[in-house]
Amino acid sequence: MSLRLGGQIVVVASTPDVAKEIHKTNNRIFSGRFLPSVYYNVPGTMHASLVMARECNDTWKFLRAIGQNCIFSSKAIDSAAGIRTEKVTEMVEFLRANKDGKVVNIEDLVFATFTNIISNIMASRNLFDDGGESESDAKVMRFLNEEIIDKASTFGLTDVFPMLKGVDFWSKGRAMDMYRNIKSTWGDIIKERSTAKNDNSTNDLLDVLINGHGFPVDHIAILFTELLIAGTDSTTITAVWLMAELIKNQEILHQVRKEIANKAIIEGNKLNESLLSECQFFHAGIKETLRLHIPGPFAVPHRATETCIVNNYTIPKDSIVLVNGWAIQTDPNNWGEDAISFKPERFLNSIIDSRGTCFEYIPFSAGSRMCPGQNVALKGVQLVVASLVHYFDWSLPYGKDPSKLDLSDRFGTTLKKDKPLYLIPRPRENYIVG
Numbered sequence: 001m002s003l004r005l006g007g008q009i010v011v012v013a014s015t016p017d018v019a020k021e022i023h024k025t026n027n028r029i030f031s032g033r034f035l036p037s038v039y040y041n042v043p044g045t046m047h048a049s050l051v052m053a054r055e056c057n058d059t060w061k062f063l064r065a066i067g068q069n070c071i072f073s074s075k076a077i078d079s080a081a082g083i084r085t086e087k088v089t090e091m092v093e094f095l096r097a098n099k100d101g102k103v104v105n106i107e108d109l110v111f112a113t114f115t116n117i118i119s120n121i122m123a124s125r126n127l128f129d130d131g132g133e134s135e136s137d138a139k140v141m142r143f144l145n146e147e148i149i150d151k152a153s154t155f156g157l158t159d160v161f162p163m164l165k166g167v168d169f170w171s172k173g174r175a176m177d178m179y180r181n182i183k184s185t186w187g188d189i190i191k192e193r194s195t196a197k198n199d200n201s202t203n204d205l206l207d208v209l210i211n212g213h214g215f216p217v218d219h220i221a222i223l224f225t226e227l228l229i230a231g232t233d234s235t236t237i238t239a240v241w242l243m244a245e246l247i248k249n250q251e252i253l254h255q256v257r258k259e260i261a262n263k264a265i266i267e268g269n270k271l272n273e274s275l276l277s278e279c280q281f282f283h284a285g286i287k288e289t290l291r292l293h294i295p296g297p298f299a300v301p302h303r304a305t306e307t308c309i310v311n312n313y314t315i316p317k318d319s320i321v322l323v324n325g326w327a328i329q330t331d332p333n334n335w336g337e338d339a340i341s342f343k344p345e346r347f348l349n350s351i352i353d354s355r356g357t358c359f360e361y362i363p364f365s366a367g368s369r370m371c372p373g374q375n376v377a378l379k380g381v382q383l384v385v386a387s388l389v390h391y392f393d394w395s396l397p398y399g400k401d402p403s404k405l406d407l408s409d410r411f412g413t414t415l416k417k418d419k420p421l422y423l424i425p426r427p428r429e430n431y432i433v434g
């Protein structure tokens with residue numbers, strides 16, 4: 001399907017075959033990124049953007065390589081095990097100390113946890129201290145993330161009518177607002193580290209950027225903002241959907257708990273992250289969540305860097321190219337008549353995975369711009385949700401029947417649960433934390 005918005009052509013691919021043409025056969029051509037005019041106008045994006053890099057040029061390669069070393073590689077993921085365990089233990093302790101029998105907004109809770117995991121990996125700092133409850137932190141940060149995602153994905157007038165570029169004060173104004181917000185989140189943290197003596201070096205990503213490569217403050221702030229949003233938004237959405245599906249489907253929840261108790265619990269009733277990899281049914285549940293509730297229904301918009309013919313259809317240079325992962329992953333032609341049911345068992349003994357070669361299942365996309373944070377995300381979601389279901393029983397407010405939980409979604413740049421997931425925890429008596 002294609003449509004024209006003013007002077008801009010938008011092409012949408014909605015089948016696995018066309019997704020393969022875009023992400024594999026013509027990967028190089030379609031590996032450009034479409035940059036809305038607002039984001040383009042934020043100072044520094046040309047030098048420090050990874051997620052929004054306009055093409056796979058040397059800067060993009062360099063930033064992906066640094067990310068690979070410090071965050072995405074198996075080695076980096078293993079060395080961050082201590083951070084994940086510490087932050088998830090803090091989350092569990094926060095719930096036990098403050099929330100027994102009280103209503104919890106699951107999105108705020110898991111967002112604060114994922115944010116602290118990523119901010120510690122990047123800069124050895126917590127951004128939140130209270131389960132994401134206070135006005136001054138999680139909600140503000142969440143709002144900031146949403147504002148940036150919204151601004152960076154909204155079409156401005158000059159995106160549709162490029163000839164208006166010279167008089168586009170609207171995009172420039174919004175870009176400067178975004179720039180101020182980005183700097184207010186990261187500026188002080190980066191400056192504090194830049195002026196600190198080298199002898200208490202922490203060897204995190206911030207150190208590598210400052211001491212290893214002499215990155216300026218503005219560029220680090222942009223890169224950190226992109227990584228923080230990429231690393232927290234989709235993981236939060238996935239953990240919320242998984243919790244919602246488990247609460248609604250109590251039999252599946254029971255099976256997941258049993259598997260975790262049998263395979264991943266060590267002395268003192270402690271959950272062991274590395275043993276969680278043996279919980280195949282639980283993993284199938286995460287995969288099924290990413291299928292049915294793909295966090296980025298159209299991924300992040302791509303751009304044709306040259307004119308290209310796909311399936312006898314000419315896609316002109318600079319067209320926006322969207323792959324509709326949501327349509328592909330819920331199409332009965334690809335997934336059978338029960339495509340819109342939550343059935344983790346469909347992934348048991350299945351060879352379908354999200355490594356970018358099975359084009360009917362692309363939650364992390366495919367090709368050169370495929371998500372490099374897939375394993376970081378899976379480790380995080382698995383530990384956070386396993387801890388929530390292992391250490392606590394959960395009920396709905398006002399004694400509502402879990403099977404009646406409303407799972408409507410809100411379709412946009414991301415695919416979120418329409419209504420917040422409010423749940424009440426009770427510590428499980430047989431599973432006292434450490």
Ligand code: HEM
Binds near residue numbers: 227232371
């Ligand atoms: C469930 C969680 C996640 C999902 C579903 C997800 C999905 C995606 C998708 C669909 C893209 C766009 C790919 C494309 O343009 O074709 C992407 C890009 C990206 N993601 Fe993720 N992601 C997740 C978690 C993470 C995490 C935890 C990190 C980092 C810690 C991360 C870092 C990135 C980066 C840096 C990019 C940009 C890659 C580039 O443009 O070269 N993501 N992700």
